[in-house]
Every structure is written in structure tokens, then in C-alpha cells.
Amino acid sequence: MSDQEVSNKRVALKNYVTGFPKESDLQIITTDTIRLRVPEGTKDAVLVKNLYLSCDPYMRERMSASDGGFPPFELGKPLIGYGVAKILDSTHPNYKKGDFAWGFTGWxxxxxxxxxxxxFKIEHTDVPLSYYTGILGMPGMTAYAGFYEICTPKKGEYVYISAASGAVGQIVGQFAKLSGCYVVGSAGSKEKVDLLKNTFGFDEAFNYKEEPDLTAALKRCFPEGIDIYFENVGGKMLDAVLANMRIRGRIAACGMISQYNLEKREGVHDLTHIVFKEIRMQGFLAATYYHLYPKFLEMALPYLKQGKIVYVEDIAEGLESGPSSLLSIFTGKNVGKKLVVVAPE
Amino acid sequence: MSDQEVSNKRVALKNYVTGFPKESDLQIITTDTIRLRVPEGTKDAVLVKNLYLSCDPYMRERMSASDGGFPPFELGKPLIGYGVAKILDSTHPNYKKGDFAWGFTGWxxxxxxxxxxxxFKIEHTDVPLSYYTGILGMPGMTAYAGFYEICTPKKGEYVYISAASGAVGQIVGQFAKLSGCYVVGSAGSKEKVDLLKNTFGFDEAFNYKEEPDLTAALKRCFPEGIDIYFENVGGKMLDAVLANMRIRGRIAACGMISQYNLEKREGVHDLTHIVFKEIRMQGFLAATYYHLYPKFLEMALPYLKQGKIVYVEDIAEGLESGPSSLLSIFTGKNVGKKLVVVAPE
Known part of the structure; x- marks a missing residue:
């Protein structure tokens, strides 16, 4: 069986993208084959069957030719991203056949x-394995590091989260409630706003698309101002937040999804608030905090099992749905964490 | 003598300002009188003779009607700002007649x-007292807190300072050299650039007005990128810096003087660098760090006395020069720390 050559469909970038990506910028390639074992003499390697693939906003950066940030995807090669996989063969001391793992894999x-x-080897399989693309994987660590390490929350503080029903936002909001904060989120549809209020327990939520004046909307939600902003969108929203921040407020700059597809990014005009209100704005990537993953799991697993935290996923079936799934997160069509099931467990 | 009523000239704001302030927005009022003692029954007060007044960029904020930041100056009343004064009468336990002090006083x-x-009572008078408007006062504490507390410098790091010959910048640059960093500064004239290189010992300096492409200028000065940016100007310069920052760089947001006089502030477009390069940008005000003042003096006084740090002042004579002096810092006419001598010591 393991010497067998099997077909190996993949999702690849056809050309580098400027502006908004289209489905035709990606392609499904069905002509590949692969032998289901680690090649002779290759040390510290695993051959995996991919089960779940994660659609993450930062991937847009890798679809551009180069802006000096993340390295671009190689054209024609499978996209690289987070996923959950089953080990079929291993020469790596940490993994054996039948293990599950999450981390960087191919589309x-x-x-x-x-x-x-x-x-990361998955040690706890009594939760949906797909959660390791979300609340128990990179997005969970993003929420954890961003909220606890960067924002240093205190009970009673005022917390605002943009893109709040997304893969990371929904977790941050629930962490903030568990920390005794007052939590408001924004999202782009009535359905998502309902989720924030009724499923995730936010104190307040609004549909930013229906607010002609974002500064006024935040003033209404936070008459006392904002202590902590979990930044997922950037652009105009950031300006509105800066005007409403309190003295020594903290901004965890997790992402700026509103800007990734713009050829010329929006200007943020009122950065002087950062000076005069002594605001700390800090960018971060989950990977920098992966040494905290065991500590994070220790906290998150019981919360999940006791139902104190819930997680909403938006699951697409089949690798063929990869291109449309990935693009959906840039238009906000997804409701909750977007992922693709490649194969049943 | 102390019962005597004397004339008491002052500099006052005539009207609130939008856009660039003009000398006619300020006025000298010569009709006041004052009795040179603390009024009967007034506790914890001092009556002072003002010697030096400090021209500081943040004062522009107080010249606007209100933007939710610093409280506006009261029209017709003396401007409030940092200064050095001699105590003529006191009911405050910490001060007696003949003491010198620096802190908030009237123009x-x-x-x-x-x-x-x-x-703050001035304990060390074997240095020019005017330094307490600069290197031994608020600007010194600004440089100290911003560089050491916010930027957490390490030997060998790459440090960039804008408005580098100003009241704060010249100190930060010298601190950075003493910390073993590579230091580049920018300023707006050849004379200032020469000061940076020849008087303050910067490794490199450039005139930003002669650079058609600030991003390219910084790339030339920092082929390896910038670890620490001491931000005094904002706007376009900040965008150019963000493009040149290194992973986990730090920005001390001390001021954004290029923006204070604009009716519509410039947009900063490339804030996504903050996310992907994990940059920390932190605003701060010296006053938040005044508990460190004794520690700061312990470091700064020996450096000054040994000539390891020098300080360049730009001194105007007489309260009448107040309006033009204050305005000069917004056009960059000053060379070094701008201050006004009201009276000889």
C-alpha cells in the first residue's frame, strides 16, 4: 500500500495577484501523483494525508509577487498553509503512522x-479534529497571545473587536468575557451580529456596513472609551478606534484584512492619538508565541469541553472548493472559521 | 519689596487656531500687575519669577479649541508651559525663597x-539653569523614557531619529551612541545635519528636504533595516520608516510635529507592516515617567559634566520674543532646543 503511487490533486496559484484575487488566479491541478512513503534516506520527514485546510487572511500576502513580507507562494506548487493531517509514514522521531498533527502543510x-x-502532534482527539485549524490551532494561539500577552487585560476594561465573528475574533471575545471585560464586536451582516450577541455572549455588537459614521458608532458603544482594541481590519476602522481610545489603551494588531486587497492602502490619519493618549499598538504573529501552546491548551481544552467557549466553523467540502473558500474570507462570505475538508478522518 | 505691586507682562492666545498658527494668534499683554507674595491663607503655593520658558511642539495641541486631547489654553490668560523659575515667596513646604525650580509655569x-x-526643585545649579527646560527637564525625561523604557535598546541595534537636532532628538542620538547603537538622524537643513554628524556624533545624517524618496533614503542609510525609530514627525516619514523596519522593531511615538498644523492630517498607508513585522509602536508622555527623574539625573549629570553629552540651545531674548519663538519650532527655524529668556538669573 505505502509503495503505491496515487493521484494527488492540489490547489496552486496560477499567477501573482494585485488588487482583489479572483478564482481564476488559482487552479486545481489533478495530474500529480505521489508515493505514499517518505523517500529512502530522507530524515526527519513525514508523509501525511491532509484532512482539513485552513483559510487564513494572511495568505493573501503570499499571493502577491513580493512586498518584502512573507515569501510569495511558488506558482504551480501547492499553496502552503495551516492544516490538520494524518501521518501515513514517518522518519521523524516525534511522529509515527496513525498520529494526527496540525501545522504547515500543502493544499x-x-x-x-x-x-x-x-x-504539532495532536494529543487530544476527543474534540473535533477540525478545531486544530481554529480554536486549538493558529487562530486560537493568535487570540491567546494577542489578548493575554499583548493587551494585558484587566477586569472591567472595555474591549472592542473588529471582524469579531471570524476565526480569531470569536475566541478573543469569549476570552474577554471570561476575564470580566465589557466586550463589543463588529461584523458585516445581521447573521454575524446575532452570533456575537447570542452565541458568543458579547455585551454589544454592530454591523459596520450599516454605520455611516464609525467614530460615532464606537462612541455610542463605548461612552467611556476603549481600553483594548483587537485589530483585525485596519483602515477607516482604525481611525475611528483611535479617536475613541482611552489613555494608555492597547491595540493588538492581529491583521488588517480590509487593506490586503487594495492596490493603494487607505491612509490612517489620526495617529497623533497614539502620542497624546500614550497608546501602545503592537503587531504580532502567533508563531512567535508557540512556546506557550501547552499552557494555552491547558486553559482552552477545559473551557471547550465544559461549553464555556464555543466555536463556530464554516466548512467547505473537498479540495475543489479550496479557491472559492479562500477567496470567501476576503468578501466576508464566511460565517465563523473557514476551512476545507479534504478527506474524512 | 514683596508687598510691592509690579507690572507683569504676559503672552496669551488671542483666538483658537486651525491650521498653521500665526504670530497674530498670540498677543503680548502689558497691562497686568501682580503682588510679589503668596496671598494670605493660600496654602502650598509659590510665587515665582520666571527665568526661562520652553517652546515645545505639544503646545500646538493646546492652541486648538479642543480635539479631546490636552485642554486648550484659556484665551487671554498666560500660556502654560514648562519653564525655570526662581521662588520669591512660598507657603509650600518643599520650597523657600531663593530656590530654583522647573515645571509648569505661566508665560x-x-x-x-x-x-x-x-x-521640581533644582538641586544642581552647577550647570546652566536653562538646561532644565531641555536636557535636564521635560525633553531630557522624554528622551530617557522613550529610548530606554519604550525602545529597550540593545548594543549594535540600528536607530533612526527624525527631527534629530531638536530638543529631544539630539539627546536620544547621544544616548543611542552611548548604548553602542548605530545612529542615523534626519533634519531640515545643512546646518542641522552638520550638527548631527559633527557635534552630536551621529553615524550618519541626512536632510529630509533634499530627499525625493524618503523610503529610498532610509534604505540607503539602513541596508539592514531599522530596529528602533524615535518618532518625532509622523506622516510620510512614518510610512517610509515602516517600510524599512526590521522584525520586532520598536517605535517610540514621541511626537508627530509634521501633522499638528494640518487641517486634514496625512494618511499613513502601510500600517500592515506593523502586523507582519510584529512592530511595537508606543506613544508616551514624559510626565508618566517622572518617578524616574532622580535616576535619570544620576545618569545625565555626570555625562554632561564630563562632556560625554552636549546640548545645543537656541535662545531668544525677552518675553516679547515668545510668540515668534513658539512659532519658529513649527517651521524648523530653531537650531537646537528653543527657549525664551524672560529675565537674567
Whole structure:
């Protein structure tokens, strides 16, 4: 079986993108084959069957030719992203056949991962494995590091979260409630606003698309001002937040999804608030905090099992849905964490 | 003598300002008188003779009607700002006649300061007293807190300072050199650039007015990128810096003088660098760090006395020069720390 060559469909970038990506910028390639074992003599490698692939906003950066940030995807090669996979063969001391893992893998049915730098063995399988693309994976660590490490919350503080029903926002909001904060979120549809209020327990929520004046909307939600802003969108929203921040407020700059597809990014005009209100704005990437992953799991698993935190996923079926799924997160069509099921567990 | 009523000239704001302030927005009022003692029954007060008044960029904020930040100056009343004064009469336990102090005072010849919240007794008079408007006063504390507390410098790091020959910038640059950093500054004239290189010992300096492309200028000065940016100007310069920052760089947001006089502030477009390069940008005000003042003096005084740090002042004579002096810092006409001598010591 493991010597067998099987077909290995993949999702690849056809060309580098400027502006808004289209489905035709991506392609499904069905002509590949792969042998289901680690090649002879290849050390510290695993051959995996990909089960779930994660659609993450930062991936847009890798679809551009180069802006000096993340390295661009290689054209024609499978996209690289977070996923959950089953180990089929291993020469890596930490993994054996039958193990599950999450981390960087390819957007294809089977991947050979050599010297994996970001791959975590899944030790707890009594929760949906797909959660390791979300609340128990990179988005969970993003929420954890951003909220607890960067924002240093105190009970009673006022917390605002943009893109609040997304993969990360919904977790931050629930963490903030568990920390005794007052929490407001914004999202782009009535359905999402209802989720924030009724499923995730936010104190207040609004549909930013229906607010002609974002500064006024935030003033209404936060008459006392904002202590903590979990920044997922950037642009105009950031300006509105800065005007409403309190002295020594903190901004965890997690993402700026409103800006990734613009050829010329919006200007943020009122940065002088950062000076005069002594605001700390800090960008961060989850990977920098992965040493805290065991501590995070220790906190998050019981919350999940006791139902104190819930997680909403938006699951697409089949690798073929990869291109449309990835693009959906830039138009906000997804409701909750967007992921693709490649194969049943 | 102390019962005597004397004339008390003052500099006052005539009207609130939008856009660029003009000398005619300010006025000298010569008709006041004052009795040179603390009024009977007024506790914890000092009556001072003002010697030096400090021209500081943040004062522009107080010249606007209100933007929710600093409280506006009262029209017709003396401007409030940092200064050095001699105590003529005191009911405050910390001060006696003949003492010198620095802190918040009025732009007038004599001031009654009741319950002073920011006033420091000057214990060391073997340095020019005017330095207490600069390197030994608020600007010195700004440089100290911003560089050491916010930027957490490490030997060998790459440091960039805008408005580098100003009251704060010249100190930060010298601190950075003493910390073993590579230091580049920018300023707006050849004379200032020469000061940076020859007097303050910067490794490199450039005239930003002669650079058609600020991003390219910084790339030239920092082929390896910038670890620490001491932000004094904002706007376009900040965008150019963000493009050149290194991973986990730090920005001390001390001021954004290029923006204070604009009716519509410039947009900063590339804030996504903050996310992907995990940059920390932090606003701060010196006053938040005044508990560190004794520690700061312990460091700064020996450096000054040994000539390891020098300080360049731009001194105007007489209260009448107040309006033009204050305005000069917004056009960059000053060379070094701008201050006004009201009276000889």
C-alpha cells in the first residue's frame, strides 16, 4: 500500500495577484501523483494525508509577487498553509503512522513534509479534529497571545473587536468575557451580529456596513472609551478606534484584512492619538508565541469541553472548493472559521 | 519689596487656531500687575519669577479649541508651559525663597503657582539653569523614557531619529551612541545635519528636504533595516520608516510635529507592516515617567559634566520674543532646543 503511487490533486496559484484575487488566479491541478512513503534516506520527514485546510487572511500576502513580507507562494506548487493531517509514514522521531498533527502543510491530498518547523502532534482527539485549524490551532494561539500577552487585560476594561465573528475574533471575545471585560464586536451582516450577541455572549455588537459614521458608532458603544482594541481590519476602522481610545489603551494588531486587497492602502490619519493618549499598538504573529501552546491548551481544552467557549466553523467540502473558500474570507462570505475538508478522518 | 505691586507682562492666545498658527494668534499683554507674595491663607503655593520658558511642539495641541486631547489654553490668560523659575515667596513646604525650580509655569514675568503638580526643585545649579527646560527637564525625561523604557535598546541595534537636532532628538542620538547603537538622524537643513554628524556624533545624517524618496533614503542609510525609530514627525516619514523596519522593531511615538498644523492630517498607508513585522509602536508622555527623574539625573549629570553629552540651545531674548519663538519650532527655524529668556538669573 505505502509503495503505491496515487493521484494527488492540489490547489496552486496560477499567477501573482494585485488588487482583489479572483478564482481564476488559482487552479486545481489533478495530474500529480505521489508515493505514499517518505523517500529512502530522507530524515526527519513525514508523509501525511491532509484532512482539513485552513483559510487564513494572511495568505493573501503570499499571493502577491513580493512586498518584502512573507515569501510569495511558488506558482504551480501547492499553496502552503495551516492544516490538520494524518501521518501515513514517518522518519521523524516525534511522529509515527496513525498520529494526527496540525501545522504547515500543502493544499493537496497528500504532502511530504521534510524537517517540519511548525508541526504539532495532536494529543487530544476527543474534540473535533477540525478545531486544530481554529480554536486549538493558529487562530486560537493568535487570540491567546494577542489578548493575554499583548493587551494585558484587566477586569472591567472595555474591549472592542473588529471582524469579531471570524476565526480569531470569536475566541478573543469569549476570552474577554471570561476575564470580566465589557466586550463589543463588529461584523458585516445581521447573521454575524446575532452570533456575537447570542452565541458568543458579547455585551454589544454592530454591523459596520450599516454605520455611516464609525467614530460615532464606537462612541455610542463605548461612552467611556476603549481600553483594548483587537485589530483585525485596519483602515477607516482604525481611525475611528483611535479617536475613541482611552489613555494608555492597547491595540493588538492581529491583521488588517480590509487593506490586503487594495492596490493603494487607505491612509490612517489620526495617529497623533497614539502620542497624546500614550497608546501602545503592537503587531504580532502567533508563531512567535508557540512556546506557550501547552499552557494555552491547558486553559482552552477545559473551557471547550465544559461549553464555556464555543466555536463556530464554516466548512467547505473537498479540495475543489479550496479557491472559492479562500477567496470567501476576503468578501466576508464566511460565517465563523473557514476551512476545507479534504478527506474524512 | 514683596508687598510691592509690579507690572507683569504676559503672552496669551488671542483666538483658537486651525491650521498653521500665526504670530497674530498670540498677543503680548502689558497691562497686568501682580503682588510679589503668596496671598494670605493660600496654602502650598509659590510665587515665582520666571527665568526661562520652553517652546515645545505639544503646545500646538493646546492652541486648538479642543480635539479631546490636552485642554486648550484659556484665551487671554498666560500660556502654560514648562519653564525655570526662581521662588520669591512660598507657603509650600518643599520650597523657600531663593530656590530654583522647573515645571509648569505661566508665560509671564511672575507667576503664582498654587498646588503645583509638576514642579521640581533644582538641586544642581552647577550647570546652566536653562538646561532644565531641555536636557535636564521635560525633553531630557522624554528622551530617557522613550529610548530606554519604550525602545529597550540593545548594543549594535540600528536607530533612526527624525527631527534629530531638536530638543529631544539630539539627546536620544547621544544616548543611542552611548548604548553602542548605530545612529542615523534626519533634519531640515545643512546646518542641522552638520550638527548631527559633527557635534552630536551621529553615524550618519541626512536632510529630509533634499530627499525625493524618503523610503529610498532610509534604505540607503539602513541596508539592514531599522530596529528602533524615535518618532518625532509622523506622516510620510512614518510610512517610509515602516517600510524599512526590521522584525520586532520598536517605535517610540514621541511626537508627530509634521501633522499638528494640518487641517486634514496625512494618511499613513502601510500600517500592515506593523502586523507582519510584529512592530511595537508606543506613544508616551514624559510626565508618566517622572518617578524616574532622580535616576535619570544620576545618569545625565555626570555625562554632561564630563562632556560625554552636549546640548545645543537656541535662545531668544525677552518675553516679547515668545510668540515668534513658539512659532519658529513649527517651521524648523530653531537650531537646537528653543527657549525664551524672560529675565537674567
Amino acid at each position: 493537496e491530498e497528500y504532502s511530504l513534509i521534510v524537517s517540519p518547523q511548525i508541526l | 509671564e514675568e511672575y507667576s503664582l503657582i498654587v498646588s503645583p503638580q509638576i514642579l
